[in-house]
Amino acid sequence: MTHLQSLRDIGQSLWLDNITREILDDGTLQSYIDEYDITGLTSNPTIFDQAIGGSSAYDAGIREKAAAGKRDAGLFVELALEDLRRAADMFRPVFDATGGVDGWVSMELSPLLAADTAGSIEAAKRIHAQAERENLFVKIPGTPEGIPAIEESIFAGVPINVTLLFSTEQYMAAAEAYLRGIERRIEAGLGPVVGSVASLFISRWDKGSADQLPEELHNRLGIAVGQQAYRAYRELLASERWKKLAAAGAQPQRLLWASTGTKDPKAPDTLYIEALAAPDTINTMPEKTLRAFADHGKVRGAMAEDGGDYAATLEKITAAGVDIDALAAQLQREGAEAFVKSWNQLMQRIADKAQSLAGG
Numbered sequence: 001m002t003h004l005q006s007l008r009d010i011g012q013s014l015w016l017d018n019i020t021r022e023i024l025d026d027g028t029l030q031s032y033i034d035e036y037d038i039t040g041l042t043s044n045p046t047i048f049d050q051a052i053g054g055s056s057a058y059d060a061g062i063r064e065k066a067a068a069g070k071r072d073a074g075l076f077v078e079l080a081l082e083d084l085r086r087a088a089d090m091f092r093p094v095f096d097a098t099g100g101v102d103g104w105v106s107m108e109l110s111p112l113l114a115a116d117t118a119g120s121i122e123a124a125k126r127i128h129a130q131a132e133r134e135n136l137f138v139k140i141p142g143t144p145e146g147i148p149a150i151e152e153s154i155f156a157g158v159p160i161n162v163t164l165l166f167s168t169e170q171y172m173a174a175a176e177a178y179l180r181g182i183e184r185r186i187e188a189g190l191g192p193v194v195g196s197v198a199s200l201f202i203s204r205w206d207k208g209s210a211d212q213l214p215e216e217l218h219n220r221l222g223i224a225v226g227q228q229a230y231r232a233y234r235e236l237l238a239s240e241r242w243k244k245l246a247a248a249g250a251q252p253q254r255l256l257w258a259s260t261g262t263k264d265p266k267a268p269d270t271l272y273i274e275a276l277a278a279p280d281t282i283n284t285m286p287e288k289t290l291r292a293f294a295d296h297g298k299v300r301g302a303m304a305e306d307g308g309d310y311a312a313t314l315e316k317i318t319a320a321g322v323d324i325d326a327l328a329a330q331l332q333r334e335g336a337e338a339f340v341k342s343w344n345q346l347m348q349r350i351a352d353k354a355q356s357l358a359g360g
Contacts, residue, residue: 273289275303
């Protein structure tokens with residue numbers, strides 16, 4: 001028994017925000033499933049860049065695929081899907097037991113497609129088909145160009161993890177895209193069940209606003225935005241529009257808390273896990289945060305469905321000079337740019353490794 005049980009008792013799913021070949025090979029991921037009841041995981045270009053750069057576990061695969069003529073993005077996608085298929089199979093029992101509500105893994109599109117709606121739609125179909133796993137999400141950013149790609153992908157039956165959401169407005173745009181995709185499927189006589197989650201990034205709010213705020217308001221903005229988004233999520237699930245889709249057999253797009261590792265060394269290492277304990281949500285945690293909460297985390301009750309005191313907090317932060325809407329757009333833009341940087345580093349790392357391994 002660990003402190004994580006209190007989160008599960010509230011009704012929250014716990015996912016891992018990491019994947020490496022080493023944690024697959026050495027049994028670490030299986031231990032998280034067995035001991036911590038982890039029921040899914042997420043990945044992104046930064047995670048894979050660190051995994052491939054920090055280990056020799058991928059060398060044999062890079063050498064073999066490069067020798068077969070694979071390179072760049074094509075080589076990487078094959079490497080990543082090898083890991084994600086293994087993880088998806090490990091989570092398949094919970095996927096089946098929950099009727100597809102839980103038990104997912106996620107693969108990010110190339111961030112170079114973030115502004116390419118048509119390219120994102122095509123790549124999402126291709127990656128999901130190549131993965132050959134029902135319980136694999138394709139991650140599409142909830143940028144203005146990504147929103148129509150999300151709707152079209154849902155309509156096409158491709159499960160989508162909407163990433164890089166920061167504000168309630170951005171979340172609602174993603175939720176609307178999901179609803180439209182499902183409504184169009186029903187109108188076309190297609191099945192109403194297509195998996196989706198909407199990933200709201202939390203800790204970057206506090207890192208991005210710290211320089212503008214007095215110390216007593218540090219590390220409060222991300223939680224307040226999460227509370228606001230949770231209120232919108234509960235209101236959507238209570239709406240007549242959603243009830244009509246649910247009656248037709250659709251499953252809700254679940255709200256997922258992302259970026260929940262504490263970045264401020266002065267703040268508790270379990271800050272965001274404790275604050276974001278909420279039914280019918282997912283918290284995807286870095287390994288360090290997962291272990292910290294298992295050791296000493298505490299849940300002081302579930303998040304209020306009406307968002308609690310978020311409005312008062314946002315009012316204080318606005319009065320202190322933070323333009324919350326502008327910061328939301330900035331954080332989404334910077335998040336997309338950071339993934340492009342990681343992607344380019346990853347492509348260079350793979351090319352360098354392929355060359356050195358061929359020489360060896």
